[in-house]
Amino acid sequence: MRWALTRKRGAPDGLWMKCPSCEGMVYRKVVEEAHNVCPECGFHFRISAQQRIEYTLDDGTFEPLFENLESGDPLSFKGKKSYKEKLQKAQKATGHKEAALFGTAEIGGKEVVFGIIDPNFIMGSMGSVVGEKIARGAEHALKHKLPLIIVSGSGGGARMEEGILSLFQMAKTSSAIKRLQDAGGVYIAVLTNATMGGSMASWAALGDITIAEPQALLGFAGPRVIAQTVRQELPSGFQTSEFLVEHGFLDQVVHRKELRQRLVSLLRYTCADMKAFEKQTVKQRQTAKIKAGPAPVQG
Missing domain, CATH: 3.90.226.10 (2-enoyl-CoA Hydratase; Chain A, domain 1)
Structure with missing residues (x-):
């Protein structure tokens, strides 16, 4: 019976996953329930x-x-x-x-x-x-x-x-x-x-x-x-x-x-x-563009 006490129990494959952002091990089911987002750092898989x-x-x-x-x-x-x-x-x-x-x-x-x-x-x-x-x-x-x-x-x-x-x-x-x-x-x-x-x-x-x-x-x-x-x-x-x-x-x-x-x-x-x-006519749209003028230059 000694083997039953000393044997390590392995986790099923795919049960855990590693987050590439925080590098933490996260439970796959929790990630999936959160729209495939890491619960620790918020990384979006x-x-x-x-x-x-x-x-x-x-x-x-x-x-x-x-x-x-x-x-x-x-x-x-x-x-x-x-x-x-x-x-x-x-x-x-x-x-x-x-x-x-x-x-x-x-x-x-x-x-x-x-x-x-x-x-x-x-x-x-x-x-x-x-x-x-x-x-x-x-x-x-x-x-x-x-x-x-x-x-x-x-x-x-x-x-x-x-x-x-x-x-x-x-x-x-x-x-x-x-x-x-x-x-x-x-x-x-x-x-x-x-x-x-x-x-x-x-x-x-x-x-x-x-x-x-x-x-x-x-x-x-x-x-x-x-x-x-x-x-x-x-x-x-x-x-x-x-x-x-x-x-x-x-x-x-x-x-x-x-x-x-x-x-x-x-x-x-x-x-x-x-x-x-x-509801606007083509002419109304063109008039609106003219009134608006060119877009301002940023910077």
Whole structure:
């Protein structure tokens, strides 16, 4: 019976997880119950597109759009793994054909076009299909007079495996969003850790309202690359969502568990503004722009 007293009891695999921010061991169930947020330091763990839908939208209201779109392999790209192999692996892991998932949904009873860039699909990088879905999402919102909300997890920026076709998406997505905004539509950008590269240099930074989760890394090049280039020590917290909101690049930093209610409040105001805008004639809109004058120069 001595073995029963001396034997160490091992914890089941996956019961505990290590927080990459505070490096503490946290109980997985507690993290999941807190919307996948560390109970010790508030670090927001990466979540799937399906979890984002569950946390944010009214139950059972998400109706997918553009599901037939799927990436090709225009360059026959080959590295340690071919591009086709990477796509197949990501599709198997996420259950989706691409990193971008778009659909119509309701938040607090308000109908919206809702998009998610899944960070688990090749780091949420933007290829031709991701760009096409974002552009089509903006066009669908314009056609049906709906607000557009996109949650970004695009840490990979433009997808190198598609070369120049990926870079084209920066212009395409920006143009589509601009057409929506010029017609009085509303675009709310929700930025999560990490949103970088070509995504941050285009559609992710163009929101009428831009909010971010806490401690999210947001920027074009990473802080290490910038520090090596300028040969200067960067400020503390550089490129975090808290740093950016302090310097006027974001509107709000919102905890994940509060995001849904914040969107409900924002939609209540923005939808009212959209209805007022729709009642204006083209001439009234042009007159309002002339009276407003050019935007003031900051600095």
